[in-house]
Amino acid sequence: MEHLIEVGTGLRAAEAVRLASQGASLLWCDDFAAARRLLAAMRKRLPDRTADFYRYRQSRRNRARVLGKLLVEVGADLRIDLPGAPDTRAAIHAAGGRPGLVPLTTVLGMLSAHQWRLTGVPVEALGARIHPHYGVFPPTRQEYVSLVARAPLARVRTAFDIGTGTGVLAAVLARRGVPAVVATDVSPAAVTCARANLARLGLDRVRVLAADLFPPGRADLLVCNPPWLPGAAHSPLDAAVFDPGSRMLSGFLAGAAAHLTDGGEAWLVLSDLAELLGLRTRADLTAHFTAAGLTVADRLDIRPAPRTGTDPLSRARSREVVSLWRLRR
Structure with missing residues (x-):
């Protein structure tokens, strides 16, 4: 993996965007809810305001790449061992996910999709x-x-x-x-x-x-x-x-x-x-x-x-x- 940095609540959104844009992977080791707040703050710093559809698509692709650098660790039992983390086992299993370092955006997508699947x-x-x-x-x-x-x-x-x-x-x-x-x-x-x-x-x-x-x-x-x-x-x-x-x-x-x-x-x-x-x-x-x-x-x-x-x-x-x-x- 490219340069991996362990991060937590001390990391500001601007710094997270800078590091991720430079190719660093950010492994979150703190409260799960704080990781979600950081992700939302990073998203706000990556606007896709453009009148051109092709540039809009390019900016969306770049935003997805940068946001995908914020990682969490999924354990062998498909849990995320962080304070406040939800039970991810069923959602990750249903999505065909595996243990390892996984983008937080992917985990949230799996959780959301599993809710759609249930309801x-x-x-x-x-x-x-x-x-x-x-x-x-x-x-x-x-x-x-x-x-x-x-x-x-x-x-x-x-x-x-x-x-x-x-x-x-x-x-x-x-x-x-x-x-x-x-x-x-x-x-x-x-x-x-x-x-x-x-x-x-x-x-x-x-x-x-x-x-x-x-x-x-x-x-x-x-x-x-x-x-x-x-x-x-x-x-x-x-x-x-x-x-x-x-x-x-x-x-x-x-x-x-x-x-x-x-x-x-x-x-x-x-x-x-x-x-x-x-x-x-x-x-x-x-x-x-x-x-x-x-x-x-x-x-x-x-x-x-x-x-x-x-x-x-x-x-x-x-x-x-x-x-x-x-x-x-």
Whole structure:
């Protein structure tokens, strides 16, 4: 490991930021609550105020790197032996964590994710809760769920949910009466999470497969809610928001025609955030449709709840529209 310094309550935020920015790792050896206060103070000293989205992303990445230098020791029993530390055993075990020196930001993320997993996220379209696992994007924003819940659905015998995540859209389709639903995801954590959620909802007839995009065969309905922004993902949760090179979007569209039955539809759920941020144009998107041999049968739109914030992403979200594109061969 790079230069490791044992630190405690005598360390000021400004000095912590300076040392971490220079590459030093800071091992916290004092009260756990004080470590959280130091982390919050460090975050305030690392602002991401910029009008440019690329610089905003760079500053966020740098902030994550610096904050990740504040470490705590996780013991062999997955406890943190510091005064005031919570019982971390279940959360770290559920997240697949290991003993060793771990960034405090990671531990807090595991604790937060475990709470989500225990309590679940209420999903109005299901009248039930979805329980996200660590590293799987929680359905806290539900515009995309609402669109899938209300889009016209007729004579659909089979459906594929591509990139299922928590399994929420597969559950909505099954609850709407689709007799056979196959959900896929490339992430092992997502596959495990989706299977657990669907079993909890009593929807064992939905099959969840580990696959990169499509399962074998054809379906009357293909549903995909890909990451909405082209760009590199720097964390597991980033992968639910950023799609490097628009790989998933392009792959879904390119493979849709070959996996649709005659008269079937592909539902693409996508925000216009990329357009608002200048990362993609509407013409680029519709050109993808044409190249894939798809035509637009209809489009359903929904506006998310108003967002506040001064960063480029928050400003774009204040004007955002989420759309469900109904595509046919």
